[in-house]
Amino acid sequence: MPRKSTTRTVTTASAVALLAAASLTTAVGAQARGPKLLTAAPLATWQTNGIVWSVEYARGVVYVGGTFDRVRPPGAEPGEKETARKNFAAFDAATGRLLPCAHSFTRGAATVRALKASPDGKVLYVGGSFGRVDGSGVASAVALDTATCSVRRDFRPAVTATVRAIETTGGTVYLGGDFTVVNGKPRKHLASFTRKGRLLPFRADIDGPVHAVLAAPDHGKVLVGGDFQNVNGRTERALVAVHPQNGSTVTSFPEWLPPRASVKSLARGGTRFYLGAEGRGTGIFDGRIAGRLSDGKMLWKDFCLGATQAVVVHGNVLYSASHSHYCGRTPGGFPDGPRRNFLAQSVDDKRLLHWFPDTDDGLGEGVGPRTLVMAGRTLWAGGEFTTVNGRAQQSLTRFGTGPRNKAPEAVPRLSGTSSRAGKVTLTWRAAWDRDDAELTYLIYRDGRLVASPKQRSVEWHRPEMRYTDSVARGSRHRYAIAVTDGKNTTPRSKPLQVTAVAAKRPTGAR
Numbered sequence: 447m448p449r450k451s452t453t454r455t456v457t458t459a460s461a462v463a464l465l466a467a468a469s470l471t472t473a474v475g476a477q478a479r480g481p482k483l484l485t486a487a488p489l490a491t492w493q494t495n496g497i498v499w500s501v502e503y504a505r506g507v508v509y510v511g512g513t514f515d516r517v518r519p520p521g522a523e524p525g526e527k528e529t530a531r532k533n534f535a536a537f538d539a540a541t542g543r544l545l546p547c548a549h550s551f552t553r554g555a556a557t558v559r560a561l562k563a564s565p566d567g568k569v570l571y572v573g574g575s576f577g578r579v580d581g582s583g584v585a586s587a588v589a590l591d592t593a594t595c596s597v598r599r600d601f602r603p604a605v606t607a608t609v610r611a612i613e614t615t616g617g618t619v620y621l622g623g624d625f626t627v628v629n630g631k632p633r634k635h636l637a638s639f640t641r642k643g644r645l646l647p648f649r650a651d652i653d654g655p656v657h658a659v660l661a662a663p664d665h666g667k668v669l670v671g672g673d674f675q676n677v678n679g680r681t682e683r684a685l686v687a688v689h690p691q692n693g694s695t696v697t698s699f700p701e702w703l704p705p706r707a708s709v710k711s712l713a714r715g716g717t718r719f720y721l722g723a724e725g726r727g728t729g730i731f732d733g734r735i736a737g738r739l740s741d742g743k744m745l746w747k748d749f750c751l752g753a754t755q756a757v758v759v760h761g762n763v764l765y766s767a768s769h770s771h772y773c774g775r776t777p778g779g780f781p782d783g784p785r786r787n788f789l790a791q792s793v794d795d796k797r798l799l800h801w802f803p804d805t806d807d808g809l810g811e812g813v814g815p816r817t818l819v820m821a822g823r824t825l826w827a828g829g830e831f832t833t834v835n836g837r838a839q840q841s842l843t844r845f846g847t848g849p850r851n852k853a854p855e856a857v858p859r860l861s862g863t864s865s866r867a868g869k870v871t872l873t874w875r876a877a878w879d880r881d882d883a884e885l886t887y888l889i890y891r892d893g894r895l896v897a898s899p900k901q902r903s904v905e906w907h908r909p910e911m912r913y914t915d916s917v918a919r920g921s922r923h924r925y926a927i928a929v930t931d932g933k934n935t936t937p938r939s940k941p942l943q944v945t946a947v948a949a950k951r952p953t954g955a956r
Contacts, residue, residue: 481762483790484825484845486803486835486880487852490520491542493840494535495528497810498828501842502570503539503821504563504592507547509570510535510828510842511558517544524840533558534572536595539821542844547595553577559623562612568592569641571601571619573609587612587621589643601643604629613659613668617641618690620668622656636670636693650693652677652686660712660719665739667696671709671721684709685721687742697742707731715759715793718745722754722766733776734766736793746796749775752785756818760825763799764791767815767827769807773798780906787814788827800883802905803845805831823847835880853934854879855905858887860927862944868919870944873912874927876903882931889913890926890938920948 496514503509516528517535520542529544533556536547551558553576560573570590579588579597586609589601603621611622619639621628628637629645635656638648654674661668667687670677677686678695684707687697703709703723707730711722717739725732733748734757752770759765766789773779773789778798780786790801805814808831815829825845834843835852858874865871872889879885883904889897897913917923922945926938 481792481799482847483763483799483801483881484760484765484823485848485852486788486801486845488803488834488839488843489542489824489846491839491842491844492520492535492537492544493518493522493842494531495524496841497830498817498841499557499559499574500561500817501819501826501828502561502563503819503826504567504570506539507545507592508537508539508819508821508826509547509561509563510537511551511561511572511574512828512841513557514841519544520839523838532556533574533576539824549590549595549597550580551576551578557608559608559610560612562614563592564614564641565616569598569601569614571612571614573605573612573621573623575608586623586625601639601641603637603639603643603645605637610655610657611659611672613661614641615661615663615690618646618661620659620661622659622670622672624655635672635674636688638690638693646691648691648693650677650686650688650695651679657708657710658712658721660714661690662714662719662739663690666690667739669712669719671712673708675705683707684723699737699742699744702735702744702747704731710754711756713757713759713764714739715762715764718793720757720759720764720793722757722768724753724755732768732770734764734791734796736764736796748773748779748791748796750779750789751782753813755813755816755829756827758818758820758825759793760820760823762793764793765789765801765818765825766791767818767829769813780904783906785814787831800881800904802880803835804880805829805843806833808832808841849933852880853936854882854885854929854931857929857936857939858911858927860925860939860942862925862942864944864947867947867949868917870915870917870923870925870946871912872915872925872927872942872944873910876901876908876911877929877936878903878905878908879931886930886932887911887913888928888930888935888938889915890928891915891917891923893924893926917946919946921946 494514495516498512500511532550536545556576558574573587586605589598606627607625609623613620635652638646653676656672658671684703706726733750736745750770750773754768756767769785772782787805790799810830854877924941928938
């Protein structure tokens with residue numbers, strides 16, 4: 447949706463300071479005992495010249511769909527070293543290398559909006575708004591054999607409008623989106639097929655677009671999220687669970703979401719499910735909710751502002767793509783300020799963890815990242831951004847398990863005074879790091895390390911720090927400081943010269 451104007455929280459200076467200190471304590475405490483996170487330093491990744499709407503992983507390959515016609519290598523500027531790829535591309539999941547698997551999705555407002563692999567990874571289902579794949583006529587949905595990258599002949603439904611979500615159990619394929627007719631028969635925004643493309647009698651009467659589908663056949667339900675208000679004749683705001691075979695409502699979620707919210711993403715972690723939402727206007731809900739699959743009970747809900755476009759679970763962490771600018775009501779959260787486009791939370795209690803890679807708003811609607819997928823132990827993210835962590839990188843990036851290869855942000859600026867004989871007091875503002883809460887400050891006197899104090903910090907709360915050095919009275923010294931996260935160290939600061947106070951002359955001395 448177009449960029450919206452959200453209500454921004456107004457607080458007094460003292461309240462902001464208290465909030466920052468409390469958030470810092472909670473966040474770093476959680477980090478110390480919490481799950482291991484991915485590194486916030488991006489891996490070298492190919493780029494597209496347009497928007498990436500969907501990414502999917504199957505059998506060692508990451509597939510990318512969107513609205514673009516060329517891709518280029520890591521580090522290349524727009525227009526440099528480009529390779530033609532029309533709205534679809536494939537990459538080696540381990541190395542990031544561009545693969546020859548390529549199909550051209552064209553005709554009409556051609557775009558690929560949804561990708562989903564079968565549970566065994568042998569089939570990739572592709573949905574969006576397109577009328578041709580290569581030279582063949584299709585209608586917004588097809589399937590590929592992943593072993594050969596060939597278009598299957600059996601799965602070619604006639605879908606009358608954009609497909610925005612795909613889910614499959616292996617035996618059944620669900621499509622969700624803007625459509626109301628499939629294969630000439632009424633199917634309001636949700637339809638199901640056999641894996642060979644036969645339309646099933648499954649029907650759910652949904653009054654608005656579907657953006658996310660999550661099948662949980664072991665719990666006898668299919669979760670559906672989107673921009674709707676009524677399902678099967680009853681009020682069901684943006685989220686419902688329907689029967690896998692007939693589409694009847696099996697679980698409702700009353701009061702979970704306000705009238706102007708829509709569900710953009712659904713993800714499963716064990717016996718739980720997680721959703722990411724986007725709101726419009728006042729009284730919005732833009733955050734994430736965790737629920738229990740068995741009975742639909744809400745387990746937690748955060749209240750960050752800034753629409754959540756995608757969620758994915760990995761290693762007891764819920765990673766999300768959003769443009770959150772306020773998370774003050776969430777443990778470990780931050781006050782109103784700049785957008786933070788990637789977040790990590792504990793799956794158990796919604797605490798924000800110390801993981802803050804970032805993008806710009808980018809092209810199109812200006813919301814940054816839009817889609818996430820885990821490929822083994824690597825998180826791939828796509829969207830409409832043009833920078834990652836302040837460096838040029840368009841529409842596609844990825845984060846691994848390490849080693850962490852990025853030094854903390856900013857070298858502190860030292861100030862120094864001497865008000866007591868033989869004592870030099872140095873002061874500086876704490877730095878911060880995107881994936882390490884506690885940093886070590888290396889203090890050098892005349893080129894020799896003399897102290898290494900530690901401090902916890904986050905970007906929005908960087909405490910003032912102090913160190914007092916004992917030296918000979920009246921001596922002059924050059925001080926410098928560097929910061930390390932334990933593996934990566936910044937360059938030393940520009941030297942600061944300080945002369946220690948000499949001893950005071952006794953009263954009456956000549």
